[in-house]
Amino acid sequence: MLIKGKADILGSEITDRAVFESRRQFIKAAVAGSAALMLPGLADAESGKYADVLTGPYSEPLVPTNYEDVTNYTNYYEFSTNKKDASILARALKTRPWSVTVEGEVGKPGVYNLEDILKDNPLEERIYRFRCVEAWSMVVPWIGFPLGEMLKRFEPTSNAKFVEFTTLYNPDVMVGQRSSVLEWPYVEGLRIDEAMHPLTIMATGMYDDELPNQNGAPLRLVVPWKYGFKSIKAIVKIRLLENMPDTAWNKSSPGEYGFYANVNPDVSHPRWSQKRERVLGSNIFTAKRNTEKFNGYGEQVASLYAGMDLKKYY
Amino acid sequence: MAFDKKSWMAIKACIFLLSLLPFILLFKAAIQDQLGANPVQALHYGFGDWALRFLCIGLALTPYKKITRQSWPSRFRRMIGLFAFFYASLHFLVFIVLDLSCSWEAFKDEVPKSPYILMGLLTFFLMIPLAITSTKAMQRRLGANWRKLHRLVYVIAITALIHYFWLVKADYSRPLVYALIIFLLLAYRILRFFLKKSNKSHSVWARE
Numbered sequence: 001m002l003i004k005g006k007a008d009i010l011g012s013e014i015t016d017r018a019v020f021e022s023r024r025q026f027i028k029a030a031v032a033g034s035a036a037l038m039l040p041g042l043a044d045a046e047s048g049k050y051a052d053v054l055t056g057p058y059s060e061p062l063v064p065t066n067y068e069d070v071t072n073y074t075n076y077y078e079f080s081t082n083k084k085d086a087s088i089l090a091r092a093l094k095t096r097p098w099s100v101t102v103e104g105e106v107g108k109p110g111v112y113n114l115e116d117i118l119k120d121n122p123l124e125e126r127i128y129r130f131r132c133v134e135a136w137s138m139v140v141p142w143i144g145f146p147l148g149e150m151l152k153r154f155e156p157t158s159n160a161k162f163v164e165f166t167t168l169y170n171p172d173v174m175v176g177q178r179s180s181v182l183e184w185p186y187v188e189g190l191r192i193d194e195a196m197h198p199l200t201i202m203a204t205g206m207y208d209d210e211l212p213n214q215n216g217a218p219l220r221l222v223v224p225w226k227y228g229f230k231s232i233k234a235i236v237k238i239r240l241l242e243n244m245p246d247t248a249w250n251k252s253s254p255g256e257y258g259f260y261a262n263v264n265p266d267v268s269h270p271r272w273s274q275k276r277e278r279v280l281g282s283n284i285f286t287a288k289r290n291t292e293k294f295n296g297y298g299e300q301v302a303s304l305y306a307g308m309d310l311k312k313y314y
Numbered sequence: 315m316a317f318d319k320k321s322w323m324a325i326k327a328c329i330f331l332l333s334l335l336p337f338i339l340l341f342k343a344a345i346q347d348q349l350g351a352n353p354v355q356a357l358h359y360g361f362g363d364w365a366l367r368f369l370c371i372g373l374a375l376t377p378y379k380k381i382t383r384q385s386w387p388s389r390f391r392r393m394i395g396l397f398a399f400f401y402a403s404l405h406f407l408v409f410i411v412l413d414l415s416c417s418w419e420a421f422k423d424e425v426p427k428s429p430y431i432l433m434g435l436l437t438f439f440l441m442i443p444l445a446i447t448s449t450k451a452m453q454r455r456l457g458a459n460w461r462k463l464h465r466l467v468y469v470i471a472i473t474a475l476i477h478y479f480w481l482v483k484a485d486y487s488r489p490l491v492y493a494l495i496i497f498l499l500l501a502y503r504i505l506r507f508f509l510k511k512s513n514k515s516h517s518v519w520a521r522e
Binding site: 065066068069070072073077081084134136138179181182252253268271272273275276278280281283284285287288 | 344349350351352353354355357412413415417420423424427428429430431480481483484485487
């Protein structure tokens with residue numbers, strides 16, 4: 001299918017790069033300054049590994065959420081169902097060497113070394129809104145590359161209708177996997193057109209540096225128009241399939257978490273409204289933000305779901 | 315325990331301050347912006363947790379008295395109960411004022427669709443008559459009905475638990491801990507009730 005990029009955006013709508021960069025530098029300096037007191041080692045985030053990576057298309061000049069908030073408030077049930085604990089426990093994970101197994105309906109299956117994947121796929125920065133199904137949101141400057149470009153290199157066959165992703169299974173380190181809150185390993189999936197959409201990226205970094213473990217290092221999916229649980233972390237396997245894969249939260253509670261999981265204020269979760277979201281890092285007296293359909297990316301992705309009943313395919 | 319009136323007052327003051335401590339710490343953390351990425355949720359959950367904890371402590375006092383034959387903690391039953399109501403009120407206020415920003419629009423959007431919020435509201439409203447009738451004067455005025463009315467606390471414990479279970483996504487370990495505690499405290503009462511009943515009927519038999 002033909003995918004129209006966001007080429008029709010006015011130049012004046014985009015913040016001038018110099019202005020944007022200086023703002024980023026200011027924010028980064030502020031983060032480094034306040035964090036340096038508590039977290040040594042973070043102070044050099046300013047000169048992060050990916051500081052030279054350029055901002056790619058589809059990045060809006062949004063102000064990123066504080067680094068501390070993004071790194072201490074993570075849903076990573078492989079480590080803990082407590083967001084803060086998960087961010088501490090995840091430190092134990094070794095993310096190198098790392099490889100990704102590619103299987104299924106592809107011309108070039110195999111076990112690919114992460115370094116080779118990163119060499120083949122030029123990195124860019126994507127500043128995206130991220131909306132969790134728990135009705136909170138943040139803005140993250142990811143470092144990554146389009147998933148579609150990577151998948152093309154594996155030469156999907158014409159039978160490839162879906163993509164399935166699997167997280168590492170290692171209960172020795174991922175201590176949350178020792179209890180059966182979810183079926184392990186965590187599995188997520190996309191329809192092939194969703195996977196090939198240029199908004200969909202594989203991230204390996206954020207805030208100009210490598211991904212912290214709790215945010216899904218060394219390789220995670222980011223699908224900005226879907227609820228966060230679709231954006232699977234620490235990926236070790238990618239399978240191209242003819243049929244829709246079973247996904248972790250869908251298996252756990254099919255009535256609550258659908259395969260599509262598109263951000264949609266008009267379709268409530270059975271137990272809570274999705275109309276508003278708490279923006280992480282905001283002051284306690286700040287009201288919640290109104291959630292946008294497709295998390296504000298409707299212009300780019302709504303056409304993928306033309307004619308589909310989004311209340312049924314939630 | 316044999317203490318004079320002054321000592322009892324001092325002990326009471328200590329327990330009061332201790333019970334207030336979670337509020338002081340949460341309030342301090344809120345002012346100093348130390349509640350993390352989602353401070354409204356941290357406050358909301360913090361107050362909710364303490365409401366449930368004080369409810370459990372309150373329900374434990376009678377079994378404690380019966381088992382240990384020490385009645386002194388029961389002197390603080392009203393205070394503990396009122397602290398449960400205090401934390402439940404804060405939990406409710408954080409929800410209305412900070413989470414919904416006092417917006418009727420937001421209330422209409424979010425409350426009717428959330429069974430766990432409805433159950434939480436029910437729990438809170440059930441606590442109000444108990445708080446109002448907690449004074450000695452009310453106790454005297456209501457007489458035997460006061461005891462009957464205050465049995466509502468058992469219903470409150472159960473609806474509070476349901477509220478917690480319905481909110482959780484997948485990991486039920488924490489609400490299960492509270493469920494176990496409340497189950498034991500209620501089971502003790504049920505058991506005693508039936509034991510008493512059978513004892514009574516035994517004595518009736520004996521007389522015949």
